[in-house]
Amino acid sequence: MTTRTASSTKDMPMRMTEQAKYALSHAARKHVARGLAFAIALAVVAVPMAAEAQRKSPLAGAPAIRKRFELRSTRFEIGAGVGTTINQDFYHSFMISLRAGFHLTDWLSIAGFADLAAANIATGFRDQVVGSLGEDPGMIPLVREPTATEASSSMAKINNILGAQLEFTPFTGKYSLAGKLFAAYDFYAFVGGGIMSLSAADATNLASCSSDRALASPGMPTRDELRCSPAGTKPGFNFGVGMHSYFNQWLAFNIELRDFLAQINPSGRDVNADKVANSGDNTWVSTFMVTGNLVFYLPTTASISQ
Amino acid sequence: MKRPAICLIVAVAIVGWTAMGHAKKGGGKAADAPAEDAKAGDDKAAGGDDKGGDKATTESLDADEGAVAKVEEDISGPKKDAARPTSQLTWSDIVVVPRKAFLKGGRLELGPFYGQTVNDNLLRHHIFGVDLNYFLTDAIWIGLQGQYFIKQLTTQNELIGLQYNRTSTLNRYLYGGALNFGYVPLYGKFALFNRSIVHWEIFASAGIGVTITEVIPRNPANASLAFKNTDLTPNVGIGSRFFILDWLTVNFALRDYMLPDKFEPNPNTATTAAEAKANGTSAFVHNLMFYMGVGMYLPTKFTYKTPG
Numbered sequence: 001m002t003t004r005t006a007s008s009t010k011d012m013p014m015r016m017t018e019q020a021k022y023a024l025s026h027a028a029r030k031h032v033a034r035g036l037a038f039a040i041a042l043a044v045v046a047v048p049m050a051a052e053a054q055r056k057s058p059l060a061g062a063p064a065i066r067k068r069f070e071l072r073s074t075r076f077e078i079g080a081g082v083g084t085t086i087n088q089d090f091y092h093s094f095m096i097s098l099r100a101g102f103h104l105t106d107w108l109s110i111a112g113f114a115d116l117a118a119a120n121i122a123t124g125f126r127d128q129v130v131g132s133l134g135e136d137p138g139m140i141p142l143v144r145e146p147t148a149t150e151a152s153s154s155m156a157k158i159n160n161i162l163g164a165q166l167e168f169t170p171f172t173g174k175y176s177l178a179g180k181l182f183a184a185y186d187f188y189a190f191v192g193g194g195i196m197s198l199s200a201a202d203a204t205n206l207a208s209c210s211s212d213r214a215l216a217s218p219g220m221p222t223r224d225e226l227r228c229s230p231a232g233t234k235p236g237f238n239f240g241v242g243m244h245s246y247f248n249q250w251l252a253f254n255i256e257l258r259d260f261l262a263q264i265n266p267s268g269r270d271v272n273a274d275k276v277a278n279s280g281d282n283t284w285v286s287t288f289m290v291t292g293n294l295v296f297y298l299p300t301t302a303s304i305s306q
Numbered sequence: 307m308k309r310p311a312i313c314l315i316v317a318v319a320i321v322g323w324t325a326m327g328h329a330k331k332g333g334g335k336a337a338d339a340p341a342e343d344a345k346a347g348d349d350k351a352a353g354g355d356d357k358g359g360d361k362a363t364t365e366s367l368d369a370d371e372g373a374v375a376k377v378e379e380d381i382s383g384p385k386k387d388a389a390r391p392t393s394q395l396t397w398s399d400i401v402v403v404p405r406k407a408f409l410k411g412g413r414l415e416l417g418p419f420y421g422q423t424v425n426d427n428l429l430r431h432h433i434f435g436v437d438l439n440y441f442l443t444d445a446i447w448i449g450l451q452g453q454y455f456i457k458q459l460t461t462q463n464e465l466i467g468l469q470y471n472r473t474s475t476l477n478r479y480l481y482g483g484a485l486n487f488g489y490v491p492l493y494g495k496f497a498l499f500n501r502s503i504v505h506w507e508i509f510a511s512a513g514i515g516v517t518i519t520e521v522i523p524r525n526p527a528n529a530s531l532a533f534k535n536t537d538l539t540p541n542v543g544i545g546s547r548f549f550i551l552d553w554l555t556v557n558f559a560l561r562d563y564m565l566p567d568k569f570e571p572n573p574n575t576a577t578t579a580a581e582a583k584a585n586g587t588s589a590f591v592h593n594l595m596f597y598m599g600v601g602m603y604l605p606t607k608f609t610y611k612t613p614g
Contacts, residue, residue, distance in 0.1 A: 273468055
């Protein structure tokens, strides 16, 4: 056991230095040890984190598919085929379809189309309705009940549908059928405008459905006032989806499902119950069509992406 | 002084070892990525099940892509040790789509869906149903379907009376069920804006079931004469699945339900529903419906098995 005793000051500096040295070195060692321990802990944690932050995947920002054939980019597309309406009430229109477009990029393009009706075939619904009607107006007590001839004469037939559209192609890929047939394909959506040309089955003595005529005798419509001719050219909107299936770099099969929306009167008769068939009876009607075209691409070779 | 120096040396050693270890991990991942990228760019596309029964064939469109991908695989693949035994496998053993994103074999699919009639301009049905399918393999399944119908009279049906002084002879669907079989002939994947890959498949299905229908009397005063039919209903369909998660798909389908239905007689002079049914008019009906729904799979995970 060491006891402290009083001593002269001339000895104290030396004794203090030793003590101080001892105390200092002991404290210093403790501090240094703590510091080192902290530094080691920090290094074990921080250095990997820094390495993690600096490490960048070589695939960062890379496209999903490299060396991909860009089958659409800056290429013209021209095609022809056939189509048909699929939800018409009175006549199915079978059409010759023409198509032309330019692909600005691999996913954006502009196109025009012309669907020309080659035949209008009566639907089963139309045959059942007309078949249930009589032919002698004298035997029909109600004015609003037409004869079979009156009913069929005002029904609308499509002559042609012309339009232009903007196409977006977000989906591109490949498929195989039973492991034998391989093809590249794409899905796209489109939106645009156009015009629809209609004619009546028999427009003889029929006023136009675009007229604003009123009843000659209010509340007392005649048979001819209850029907009109839907003939004319109607502007509208078109939108839908489509796909290409590529046989090779310059030939593909294209199929589109289109909805052409226009204000028309398919039956050519009173719709709004105002007892006269006129422009007030034109309503927004969706005309669904499906077309299939064989399309060619120019130039005949496609570029390859990075 | 010695102790701090020793501690410092130890610290430096620990830090250096840790940094080197992480650097090696990053290099390994970079080496794997080009091989995967080559696979994405050089698909032979699909049709096979998870046992890889289908043989790979040459793509007519992708001769150049195949050459480039092959070069990439040669560069990026690990060097084979000459001492290792050579494999007995050939190109014909390569599965058509290696590492399909989704395996269905041995899993149960619970698929609620909503659908709508697409081929009736007088009466539209909204259908709510559920599919319960068990996948025997990745390409073949058997399942049960239940359907509940809600009717909606269309605008054209309302105009029949106004324009032609006629009413429609219609039957509404109440509910139904079916036993279905399905097959996947086509599997593929597409790139979304060339940024992400989505796997999908097209399936065909057929089945047999029952549909309960009910007459909608032309004259509302004859509601007591309404009768029901229990119709045997074969169906065929085509659809697609898009694989979202390991246990979730988004499904679309177009199905044709064919049923010999019996309609209200015209004119209806019956005094009871049974008499009206006996006098009813039969017709073969195609009820074309478009579905959309989701598929939830159990178990929620799957294990990929590679040959050998």
